[in-house]
Amino acid sequence: MVDLDELRREIVLAVSQSKSPREFLRDRRLRELYDQIKSLPPVERGSFGKQINELKQAVEQAIAVRLEELEKVDLKPIDVTAPMDVNSPKPELLPSEQGTIHPLSAEIERISEIFNRMGFVTEESREIDDQFHMFESLNFPKGHPARDDYDTFMTEETDSNGDRLIAPAHTSTMQNRVLMKYRDNLEKGEAIAAIVPDRVFRNEDLDARHEHTFYQVEGVYVSRRVNVGNLIATLQEFLQEYYGKKLDVRVNPFYFPFTEPSFEFALSCPFCEGKNPDCKVCSGEGWIELLGCGMIHPNVLRAAQIDPNEYTGFAFGCGIDRLVMMKYGIEDVRHFESGKLDFLEQF
Structure with missing residues (x-):
């Protein structure tokens, strides 16, 4: 040590x-x-x-x-x-070399640090992946209509099955790999606990809240007797630590093929606390729909050779850009990829 x-x-x-x-x-x-x-x-x-x-x-x-x-x-x-x-023995340091850390990079480190202290390990995703990990391992069989919701970019190159490779639309593409990698933890009486913060890509119409390239953090936790209460408590604790204040949370039923039951997770507005009808962050509603989550579907566990009758777990996916925009009051997601120094130098 x-x-x-x-x-x-x-x-x-x-x-x-x-x-x-x-x-x-x-x-x-x-x-x-x-x-x-x-x-x-x-x-x-x-x-x-x-x-x-x-x-x-x-x-x-x-x-x-x-x-x-x-x-x-x-x-x-x-x-x-x-x-x-x-050729000078001590060349002058040019101002262009005095850079700063990009706000997304800094916040990804902060997010990883919080989850690391909660016992989660951090894994990296990939920028080109196959359709098995993007869809099939996550309970999206071929022909499933939910595949159309992800507006994925596909390459001309194909994998060994003849399927076109894709630019991942969510960091959930790593879920099967994470479960397989740490599956031995379960036999040792330990949990699988990992996050995957990385870049994802979607065919979006660009505006102040939508970008074709952005960042997501995927979270996975599997052990014995894991329940929805564990999921809510974990996310609430993370968000309170990240925003530095006490927050109320709520969940609403939703649908994702890879979780059952599935939820949309909302938190009380960390800026107006529901007291300002003119708040630009929550539109005066006092609540912000932040991420999708749920209990890992038994088929997803089976795809990773984990017995769903013995183990349960939860998963969640959250847009990092949105977390950072809320934290610093940033009005346009396109600033992050713009390369504008007047924006970046604020951090």
Whole structure:
């Protein structure tokens, strides 16, 4: 086990001497610590996750101090139109190299951190996938009319079955792989608990609330005697931690082929708390429909060779762009993919 105090001193020292301190937010060692959580006994995960969080907070504080120091340095003017002298032993650092972390990247890290402390591991999705993982493993048999709702982009290239490959329309394409990868956890008396935050693609008409490329976070939890109450409590705890305030939640019946029962999950508006009829976020209704969720369909468990008579689980999918828009009051989802510096520099 890593000595967290020693690691903290090492990273903080490196930050204090760095000209690019923000890069330590993506330090590989921090991510590896979160990966260690899943190997610990359940009773130790909460305490270890809290220690990791305290370590990261110390690193963030050191970064803030170092950035303030760098801002006070009297830098000589730089002609940004002149080429950099790459032969110089100490070439000047051009302003273009002083970048910032994209708001979606920063929030994905934050989302992963919260779920990691709750005992979930983070997996990556893929940008081209086959129709088995996109549809059939999720209880969408060939010819199922619900396939039409996903407006998927398809390639000319086909898989070994002759089916065209697709750009995933949801991170649920990873659900079967996650269940298969961690299936042995169940035999050891441990749960399958994972999230998949990544990019997805849909053939959408673009407007302030719709984009053809956006991000989703998929969540999967499977164990013995898992119920809807566990699902609601997990999502409520995550959202309260993410928005930093107490929230009421509600669920309404819905339909998804891969969950049964299925729900639309809504939370009380974190901005007006239902008290402002002119609120632009919730349109004065006090509630925001946020994500889809439900209990994993027995056919989905069977596709991963898990006995639905012995194990149950829940799954959810949430648009990350929408979470971030609500958090910062962003009015147009297209800003995220626009490359506009006047928007990105706010973060």
